[in-house]
Amino acid sequence: MDATGSEYILSIKDVTKSFPGVKALGGVSIDVKRGMVHGVVGENGAGKSTLMKILSGVYKKDTGTIIFDGQTIEHTTPHESMLRGLAIIYQELNLVNSMSVGENIFLGRFKEMKGMHGTHTKARALLDSIGCKVSTTKLVSELSVSNKQMVEIAKALSFQSKLIIMDEPSTSLTSEEMALLVKIIHQLKDQGISIIYISHKLDEIFDFCDIVTVMRDGKVIDTKPKTEFTRDELITKMVGRTIENEYPERPRNPGENLMEVKGLNTRKLHDIQFHLRRGEILGLVGLVGAGRTEIVRAIFGADKVHGHQVTIRGKAVTIRNPKDAKDAGLGLIPEDRKLQGLVLPFSVEHNISMASIDRFTRFGFVRRSLEKGIGARQVQSLKIKTPNTKIAIKNLSGGNQQKCIVGRWLEIGPSIFIMDEPTKGIDVGAKYEIYVLMKEIAEKGGAVILISSELPEVLHMSNRVLTISDGRITGEFDPEHESADTIMRAALGLGGAS
């Protein structure tokens, strides 16, 4: 039981951390064995990120002990952690976009590398060791997310890291990129490097983690070898209740046409034309960058696009900006929650009331009592977990933040709900709730356009699926009767849907 230096690379004991009003960690203990891939799962707000930030030195723990590689760590800084051999690869990667790959790997250590020549030579060697072929002189801003991760891994290796923590690395990866990452993880493991792998995706956990820790509400619920967990048990432990299905039934009985889009052309999109029926969920499937987001942004008036026709309930509408879209009965959950959805320093209440401000304004004056009612109503009906509606929204977990954005639109009841990656980075429990909301919107006579990089999600929730490849619609499918394979082929533009 003793956490000796030999068996465990990291030993966390009874670590607690409180923020004003919230207990983020309530006595967390985890032991990470050397040379293992240790998965950490849990809903957003379970305390995973807080724990990792304590390990790296971004936050200070309140109480408890942390022993890394036989040394007790009291207070540390991110830089000291790096030097000690503990690297973290964050979800929002920490690279300098305007500098080259090599410079990023050895940032601040050019002198030790004896100038740029040494920097690039050593960077090349590191990248080669993980099978990454990116040129070291390329600017980081030109890299894909996957390649940026490789650079981060190379950087971690350059510090002779003994433990690498990966915080939801797969969020923005395609399946091929994911396969490469898995290969590298195995390789690192073979070199004796331990890995903490944080993820929401159970497939990944079962695919390559050795030991799994489940966290919920700032506590460790269970830690045991992967083989002793069943999928259902893991989900139950994560959400604290039994979830029958990962997806609800898709909505039934779509009705007549609600919206038609014609002649949508931009530099990236080519002759986009489709219709949306009342009571249905329409899925848009395609690779990142295929033009899915561009289509909905154009319809919503978020980008300046001319010449296309949008007809809602048989009437032609002109949408020049999001305000027009709102007035025409459209709502949008944007792709990037933090950058496009939330006003982070503002309260939960103000974030929820943003879109419906006209509803509680009289003679130009905001009626606060009505606004408070709106905030309270959405928090209650969507079961948003927050101490109160006055707290800044940045303090909420991802899933709860997303629910606030949904609530923002539900308040004005748009008939057409566009959801761009609505479940990205949120946990199983909150995902299910968002699926149920989609279904409710459709069944109340509205319609949902769903964009998601998670194919199972689109296939399970949609009544119809459009595949998008390279700015064109390459096919229309009934996901209930078509194989995922056929749909994916069309989304990849491999023909088959001529």
Next chain:
Amino acid sequence: MKQVGAVLRDYLVLVMILGLALLTAIVQPKFISPANLVNIMRQFGPLILVSLGMTFVIIGGFIDLSVAGTINLVAVVTISLIGPLGQTGALVTGLVLGSVCGAINAVLILTAGAITQAEALFITFGMSTFYSSIALIYTGGSTYHFWDLKKSPDMFLAIGSGSIGVLSVSFVIFLVALAILWVFHTKTAAGRAISLTGGNKTAARLAGVPVSRSIVLIYTIAGFMAALGAIVLFSRITTAAPVIGAGFETNAILSVVVGGTTLKGGKGSVLRTVMGVLLVILLNNTLDLLGVSSYMQWAARGAILVFAIWLDNRKEVQGNQL
């Protein structure tokens, strides 16, 4: 312990004002003489008006360096129109001119697609030069004086040095402006739209909040308030030179930031700006009374600006936890 720290940070400016006032009163009793207090009140006049306008621009996530140019232009145009248009006509024209200058800034910013504070900084810096240059061309470089007018401009003289009861007229103008702007910011939908725009332009736009309108509004308010400041300023000194507004933009930004409105946009208050201006003016007055050279005063001002931004960023770090 943490709570005490947070409260102290919030009211730090107030504590500094009181501390500074107390200290000065002890070291230099002249500080609380009626003459000096009246002096402070008069100095307060133009700067607070300009700063109140600047507060909206900064809450909206932008910045306005053009107020100096606007003040130059409005001052010389207004004073030159007292003869031909009469006092009311000149006053109204001056205020409209200031608002138009502000609106032009906004339209340029929108047309240029400027979304960052830095872009707005350069555009408004260019416009400041532009307005100043028009002021110079208009006057041919000369200065206008009240005593050149055929009839004494009694209304402007009242604005500059009259009083209502114990309060100077300019102070009453400030109180009225403060009340209106505070209600506008905290109680109206348009005020909320400005805050949301400053908090996150993209998110606000995608939620159907009128972002472009907010941008036009903040710059128009800044222009109007700069014009009001210009009028109070030349009325007090009974003279308008086309360089009268120099330094107002930096002092206004300084006051807003020192008051605690964040340069990052979104969060702030006109009430905080009042405290900021008070601190800046008290500091000047104190240093004057203590006989510190004006060169040193510039250094002090620079130091508190840096301090204020440091404080602002510390707040951010604390607030970002969790």
